[in-house]
Amino acid sequence: MTDETAEAQAAPDLENTLYMDLKDGRVVIRLRPDLAPKHVEQIKALTRQGFYDNTPFHRVIEGFMAQGGDPTGTGTGGSRLPNVPAEFSPPARARFLRGTVGAARSSDPNSANSQFFIMFAPAPSLDGQYTIWGQVVSGMDVVDKIKRGAGGSGTVAQPVDRLVRMRVAADVPA
Structure with a gap:
């Protein structure tokens, strides 16, 4: 393998x-169109519209996950785009x-x-039940700083952490 070939394979x-900027820094997410092409298309369309800017993380459960993407901050909101059909991946994939x-x-x-x-x-109970559309490749330390919600539901009464x-990344000048 030549140096140019190795460089091309390593280039993102x-x-x-996606570049997701939070108050504590940047999170870089590698999209997975190989697993969920329709979801990736929708996420990129919404990102390019500025839909996610200043939206809260409204449900954050310690040891589980941080949920965002609802401009209302209630967990019931969404965009004006149509819903996306499930694109579940088999756990082997x-x-x-x-x-x-x-x-x-x-x-x-x-x-x-x-x-x-x-x-x-990890949450094996979600495998094959929810669509995977991305993977954080850097900045999990930033994600770890998102304020957790109270109680079992993890709902954040007054969301302070926002996207x-x-x-x-292709739209960001080098």
């Missing part, structure tokens, strides 16, 4: 990379591990829209 796919980003939804598997969650720890800004 900027069209399938992708699992909910620390840093996995999944699509939040109601009890209807085809109800994902804009909300997402980032895993603090400051999210961008598709």
